[in-house]
Structures are given as C-alpha cells and as structure tokens.
Amino acid sequence: GAGVSQSPSNKVTEKGKDVELRCDPISGHTALYWYRQRLGQGLEFLIYFQGNSAPDKSGLPSDRFSAERTGESVSTLTIQRTQQEDSAVYLCASSTRTSEVHNEQFFGPGTRLTVL
C-alpha cells in the first residue's frame, strides 16, 4: 500500500504568516508523530497522536504551534505567525503496535519550510 505522504513538499512563506502542513499516514496506523529537523541536526519530537488524541504535546516549541488529527487519519500541523527560526524540515511518521516495544515508524518525505 501507499506510504506516508506529506504536503506540500516545499513551502516558502513570509515572516508572520500562518502555514499548514499536512500528513497522510499509512492506512490503519493508529499512531502519528510530528518531528522537526533543522539543517544538519537530529530529529526534534513535536507531538504524538494516538488515534485522534494527542497525549503528549510536550515537544511543541511554543503556542504558535498546534496540530490536530481527524478520522484517525490525516493530521495537520499549523504554525501561526511564522518566524525565521521555524525554518526546517517537518517530518511526519506513523506506526502501529504502540503498546509494544517493537514499533518501527514509517516516515513521510517531509515538508521543507522556509521562512523569509
């Protein structure tokens, strides 16, 4: 079946504008994760969904960041009033078997966000 997809693949925006990033997980995957990866850096956890609920929002950098998931499927990460430090690649991943340790994630191709 299809893998994780993300859109747009690239987004260039002006400082102060709002952006929405979309993630379509693998069908049937109950867990969905958002990460941020700055250039040359590792993955920074943002938020995790189990179904449509987000039990862990601890990674969201500020209240300008929010995310939702509907239908236990698509998720949207919204960044309000973007700032230059928000420039990064935003990766989405989905997984199943969250109650077990053997729970590999499958990643999307990412959205590269550039804030001018």
Place this chain on the structure above:
Amino acid sequence: AQKITQTQPGMFVQEKEAVTLDCTYDTSDQSYGLFWYKQPSSGEMIFLIYQGSYDEQNATEGRYSLNFQKARKSANLVISASQLGDSAMYFCAIFPPSGTYKYIFGTGTRLKVLA
C-alpha cells in the same frame, strides 16, 4: 529520562569494507526497543533494523547487524560490505514501552563510503 548518544559525527569507510556506527543509550526501563534509521541526502528516513531489550540474539537484516551489549547499554550498527549507496546520515533511536510513547533520537552519524 531516556537518552541516546552517538559520539561519531562523521565516519569514512572504504567501499566493500565493514563499518561500525556507535550508539549508547540511557534508560531505567527494563523493556525497550532500539532502532536504526538511515537518512540519505534525499531526506527520507528509512527504517533499517530493530533490537528488543529482551532479545537474546543480535538482530540482523541483510548487510546490517546490531552489536547489542545490554549491560553496557550500547547498540552499535555494523554495516558489512559497504556500498556507495550507504553514504547517508544514520540515526539511533530508543522507544520506551509505556508512558510517553515518544521516540528519542540521537544526533546522528554521517557516513561517507569511498570508492
């Protein structure tokens, strides 16, 4: 709190040689999973191999194997017979079984395979 340490920011290996990428972790959990991912220059994250904390044997997947030393809390990735296509960033990650359901990733090792 869980933590992953990858001490090698960059590594070189000659084509067809084997290379070991280091990963140490810190956790108080007894049950956990360790994962390695590859990130080529194209940016996608590719799952390579998994090791469970209770697995008695080291995991292997084709040319990838894990040198898992639980007492030392290390899970080093061994790539045998390196190929030019192995040039990429490699990330080690730990997944706790309960609580946060949050993966913790290391900072990565950039591997360059030389022809």
